[in-house]
Amino acid sequence: MLNYEVDPALLRDLVPDGTTLDRWNDKVFLSLVGFRFLDTKILGVPIPFHRNFDEVNLRFYVRREPCAEVRRGVVFIREIVPRLAIATVARMVYNENYVSFPMSHRLLESPNQRDVEYGWCTKHGQCKITLTAPGEPAVPPADSEEQFVTEHYWGYVKQRDGATVEYRVEHPPWKVWRAELSNFVGETEHLYGRELGAVLKGSPSSAFLAEGSPVIVHRGRRI
Secondary structure, three states: OEEEEOOHHHOHHHOOOOOEEOOEOOEOEEEEEEEEEOOOEEOOEEOOOOOOEEEEEEEEEEEEOHHHOOEEEEEEEEEEEOOHHHHHHHHHHHOOOEEEOOEEEEEEEEOOEEEEEEEEEEOOEEEEEEEEEEOOOEOOOOOOHHHHHHOOOEEEEEOOOOOEEEEEEEOOOOOEEEOOEEEEEOOOHHHHOHHHHHHHOOOOOEEEEEOOOOOEEOOOEEO
């Protein structure tokens, strides 16, 4: 997870109706996240040859407060997966902005360090996220930046007609490693636009590796 502090004005037009930007210490974050889906099922059914795959997404954070309940959520700007069928199903079910490109990942583990890499290739060249995390993972302290980024348990999607779809995401709190080194290289403008691409060309304000866990993504509903 590479996290970039961003001017809220760059995200204003992407915020789904009924939500507002979520902030940590008055900062708004954009995150570039790489991870592995493992043993994936859709509506409880495993799809042959589509159970284990990489994803890289660019996302930001929002909140909704129905009846005084605070629902902290994620909005995905662009999600990259390696198979066209996965991208097509995700676009049909959630109207999420999925695309498919050839992808790869690498994980090197030693007793004291983890080196992680996610890469994808477009007609504009190779893109790559790399991260080095030393030591042991820990549950983030309450109100920390790590907790803010990893513990958003709702997803929000702006629909073509202007409505918003809300869906719930279940997983336990994740342990995280603070990154010692992190980097993103590659052409960004064709995927994310000129302004957000410029943000990603800068250095992230923070970076960390999350342990992950079983996850349940519930079906969405219009709000």
